[in-house]
Amino acid sequence: MLSEKLKTETLTNHQQLEKMLVTRMKSIRSVQDYIDLLQLFYSYFGALETRINTFISAEQLPDYTHRRKSAALSKDISDLGGTPVETVSGDSLPEIENALQAFGALYVIEGSTLGGKIIAKMMAQQLGITNGTGLSFFNGYGDDSAQMWDKFKQKLDLIAQDSNSENIVIEAANQTFTKFKLQAGHSTV
């Protein structure tokens, strides 16, 4: 199934990104450091969402509006006293020219809700946040996370009818990870 292939075929990229982010998160000591981390996600995921929106709507994914992440990111940044930065553009983004590529990028964004819970816990501990301020993006769907992920995977498994289409989704997911790693490497904290 495509959802299983995506997991194995993007594993190396996921592990590399996770390692980069864990190192960075361990060094976060101030709210400003954390705002900078949120800005990294906002600048990339915000731009990705704009591209994805051209090809995916409630027609393809009935709960898509509920899944959008950039609004939560900009809210977290503002709630912590920051101002959301410009989103990235051009070559900094993966190629998203059709619905299959859009689903590949969305797989990466949706999957980030799984590790997000771990990140939210780490940030709350390191910064002493007890009321959830600034954690809405990383807390994702809260108790609904497993159900939202299963529903998304079910949809993924219906969108590609042959191995050529599957490869387009997998390639887009890997490109989405790779370009994010580049952003994470460039950004300064």
Ligand code: HEM
């Ligand atoms: C410190 C950072 C991260 C940690 C510790 C982490 C951890 C995890 C864990 C534990 C899972 C598996 C959850 C489960 O199967 O129930 C997971 C899945 C996933 N994560 Fe991360 N993650 C991190 C960052 C990210 C980021 C930034 C992205 C995307 C940009 C991402 C994308 C994904 C995807 C796509 C999956 C789904 C894999 C599958 O198909 O099952 N992760 N992550």
